[in-house]
Amino acid sequence: MPDFLNVLLTRQSVKFVQTPGPDAAQLDLILQAAMRAPDHGAVHPWRFALVSGSDVPALVDIAVQVGLDENKPLPEHKVAGARKWLSQVPLVILLACRPDPAGRIRPEESHLSVSAAVMNMLNAAHAQGFQGFWSTGLGTYLDGMGAALGFDPLDEHFMGYLAIGTPIDPLVPVVRPDYREFVREWHA
Numbered sequence: 001m002p003d004f005l006n007v008l009l010t011r012q013s014v015k016f017v018q019t020p021g022p023d024a025a026q027l028d029l030i031l032q033a034a035m036r037a038p039d040h041g042a043v044h045p046w047r048f049a050l051v052s053g054s055d056v057p058a059l060v061d062i063a064v065q066v067g068l069d070e071n072k073p074l075p076e077h078k079v080a081g082a083r084k085w086l087s088q089v090p091l092v093i094l095l096a097c098r099p100d101p102a103g104r105i106r107p108e109e110s111h112l113s114v115s116a117a118v119m120n121m122l123n124a125a126h127a128q129g130f131q132g133f134w135s136t137g138l139g140t141y142l143d144g145m146g147a148a149l150g151f152d153p154l155d156e157h158f159m160g161y162l163a164i165g166t167p168i169d170p171l172v173p174v175v176r177p178d179y180r181e182f183v184r185e186w187h188a
Contacts, residue, residue, distance in 0.1 A: 008129045012174045014131035017165030021090030023054070026128050032043035033124035037116035046117050047096040047156050048094070049149065056086050059149075059161070063139030066148050074139060082138045086163070093121065093162040095134075096151045109158070118162055125164045132170070136160040 022030060027050075034046060051059060057082040060082045086092070091092045099102040099107035122132045138161060146158030 004127075007123060011123055011126040012131070012171065013133050014167045014171065015085060015133040015135075015163070016168045017090070017131055017133070017163060018088040019090045019165060020164045020169050022128065022130055025162060027091070029128065030121050030124040033039060033120040034117035037113050037120055039113045040109045040169040041100060041105040043098075043100040043105050043113070045097045045099055045113050047098050047114075047151060049094040049096075049151075053127065054064055056089050056092050057083065058132040059092065059138065060086060062148050063142070065146065066139050066142045066144045069187060070142055070144060072142060078137065081117045085135075088165070088168065089163045090165045092162070092166065093160055094149050094151075095159040096146060097113070097159055098152075098156045101155065104187050105158075111159070115157055118159075121164075123124075129166075130164050132162055134160060134162050152165075 031048070032049070037046070039045070061078060063082070064074055064079055095114060095118060097107075097111050099105070099110040109154065118134055122134065125132045135158070140158060140160045144153070146156060147153040151158055
């Protein structure tokens with residue numbers, strides 16, 4: 001099997017990661033891979049912010065504050081889980097989408113493009129020996145979360161967190177479903 005297909009077929013989400021994370025050259029390749037996502041109308045909707053080192057745990061405090069500000073406090077067990085998750089993560093990429101400001105391309109298509117970019121980043125990280133986890137927890141759907149993280153609330157939609165690093169625990173292969181359960185032929 002070609003190496004590229006092996007990367008695709010062995011990638012899995014790994015939540016708990018630690019250092020080392022990607023160095024500057026490896027991160028450059030991960031972000032270049034994101035730019036290869038399909039992009040209807042060349043809108044370039046991808047908006048990312050890099051959070052590393054001692055700044056990573058602060059993401060929990062920001063989410064807690066936004067939840068309190070919106071009178072939607074995050075459950076304490078979720079906060080504790082997020083603190084545990086992020087305690088050793090070397091790199092988090094904040095994910096957002098800026099749909100076509102001219103309105104030519106439907107916003108859903110820009111969101112799909114950002115999603116494809118995230119998948120490309122996960123694959124590029126895996127190809128270089130790292131693992132990642134895309135989370136839409138930690139206040140992602142609070143109205144003010146994107147603004148609290150520096151995204152423009154009028155033009156950019158926050159879509160979550162991508163943690164990348166080296167797995168803490170040995171990887172256990174994931175049993176995947178048989179694709180035939182989800183595929184059918186269509187005829188006119």
